[in-house]
Amino acid sequence: MAAKRTEKKRLGKKHRQASTRPKMGKTAPRGTATTGAVSPKKRKELAAKKAAAVKASKTPTKSPEREHKVVLRNRDEAGTRGYGGDFDDEREEHAARDTRTLGKRNKSSVAGGAGSAHEERDWKEAEKIAAALTLATDVGHREATRLPLVAICGRPNVGKSTLFNRLTGTRRSIVGDEPGITRDRIYGEVEWAGRDVRLVDTGGVVPDDEALIPSEIFRQAKVGLEEADVIIMVVDGRTELASPDVELARLLLRGGKPIFLAVNKMDAPDMYAAAENFRRLGFKNVCPISAEHGAGIGDLLDEVWAALPPEFVAEEPEERFEGEEEEFEEDMDGGGDPLPGAQTGPDEVAPAGPGRRLRSHGEHISRETKIAIIGRPNVGKSTLLNALTNSDRAIVSPIAGTTRDAVDEVVERDGHSFRFIDTAGIRRKGKTKLMAEKLSVIMSRKHLEAADVSLLVIDATEGVAAADANIGGYAHESGRSVIIVVNKWDLVTKVGADGKTLFDGSEPANKKLYEEQVRDSLKYLDYAPLLFVSASESKGIDEVFKKVELVARERRKRVSTGAMNRFLDKIDFQRASVPMNRRVKIYYMTQAAVAPPTFVLFTDRDVKLHFSYERFLANEIRDTFKFIGSPIWFKVKARNKKKAE
DSSP states (O other), X not given: OHHHHHHHHHHHHHHHHXXXXXXXXXXXXXXXXXXXXXXXXXXXXXXXXXXXHHHHHHSOSSOHHHHTTOOOOOOOSSSSTTOSSOOOHHHHHHHHHHHHHHHHHTHHHHSSSTTHHHHHHHHHHHHHHHHHSOOGGGSOOGGGGGSOEEEEEOSTTSSHHHHHHHHHTSOOSOOOSSTTOOOSOEEEEEEETXXXXXXXXXXXXXXXXXXXXXXXXXXXXXXXXXXXSEEEEEEETTSOOXXXXXXXXXXXXXXXXXXXXXXXXXXXXGGGGGGGGGGGGSOSOEEXXXXXXXXXXXXXXXXXXXXXXXXXXOOOOOOOOXXXXXXXXXXXXXXXXXXXXXXXXXXXXXOSSSOOOOOSSOOOOOSEEEEEEEESTTSSHHHHHHHHHTSOOSOOOSSTTOOOSOEEEEEEETTEEEEEEEOOOOOOGGGOOSHHHHHHHHHHHHHHHHOSEEEEEEETTTOOOHHHHHHHHHHHHTTOEEEEEEEOHHHHHOBOTTSSXXXXXXXXXXXXXXXXXXXXXXXXXXXXXXXXXXXXXTBSHXXXXXXXXXXXXXXXXXXXXXXXXXXXXXXXXXXXXXXXXGOOXXXXXXXXXXXXXXXXXXXXXXXXXXXHHHHHHHHHXXXXXXXXXXXXXXXXXXTTHHHHO
């Protein structure tokens, strides 16, 4: 007995643990697995898996905004024109193409990481919402400034943008439960009772807030309130009166303009009695409404329209498009007869009957050139817009991502109409967190694709970054004409008393050397003009207008088929560095479209042109026909393709 005890004691702790472990193998009793039956290392792995499973069960399967019901409002189909129903095929195709392009380009940036799946889900949700938003240039025209103006104001997150979208029948303004989304002034038009009125949506006003962004929002709102004929103040009917409501009411009452108090979020008739509590603000006209569901909107508009100034009807001048006389002379010189009913002279009209055949080339003369200002955050896009329009149209601050909604302004200069669109800074997917920021990035892409010319703004003090190259690629692939604008050049070229620069002590920067560095980083934009400006000091602004006018004209230029064939005879195709299996014989070439210039090549084989071959052809075309600032597209049609089929 003593010997057994001594032997067991000699085996020590390991033997005692082994004797207490459950039996393993076929003879082991069936039951639930226990962590005591595994090694300490395996036990840690099981505990880690269990903790991960618990965490996964608590992680929402929807986006954070949707989980907390923080999503953009869906409009009812009835009661408001422009809401509900299906969008037209063109807009759906445009939105789908934008979604595919954005997903491909940003696929690598969201791959990996713990939150990549949720981020991708958020972006898909934002892309669906952006497909319903209206571009900034869809509303307004040059004569809109003659219409009376109605301003919508209120503290943040009371439903001003929802009411603006409801009244204008568009989804121009980004809407969400995140306070402070709207910052700049957004204009639209409303038609009611046979009369058109301009409408301006202002940012949330907090009069006593001294922070930079709220104070700038207040300044922008004051501009809209000062030029307005009637003011609609919006309050949240589901909450008590707040101090910003009282302060804003005092400011408005001092102005002496007709003011209407819209008590929003009154979704049911039994809630209308609570709207009477807001008469303490001192307003006589109180209207309970529901901007989301359209309740009470008609009564509000009836009262507002009754307070508008009398309508002024002016004689409409005869409208003649710029270049109409030149086009008429060109058609008559070509031997054609004018169209029936067309004006052939100052007081002559062509007789009805068989007219001349329609021109097979050319484009309708555009009265307005759309210019999208694009770039990374905080490179000076809003400052450039203010300099181009000679106003304080957009909020400017050193805080990146200040601009949310696209801000557009029309400038008349030397008989030409330019519409400049300041877009939000385009960032990578991983850099955007809020739904409003995601929508801003997507809408920037949409405004770029709807523009004629894009101004790619680069910070001169930082040089060309990878994000600048990506944004320039968006403009190039979408067929927009591009002008590279190097902003903040004054910070680079400022010199002190000793002739040295103020910020790094080196010699003043050389424009030629800097341009070589930019061209080396943006080789695919070798056709784009490059300008050096200082938006804060309004230097180089005249040069921007000249280049925009030139690039817009070159974008719409058309070359006749005869000129293209004569051009083909002079090209030495042996100089093109193309693999032999990708070489084609070009019989003739014709320009099929403009904006951007698109050429159709009739070849002997149906093969996709090698990129070096396309580049060779584009360079040869530019040397002869210029096409300054515009990308050139090619399409191939094989002559013997139908025979082979």
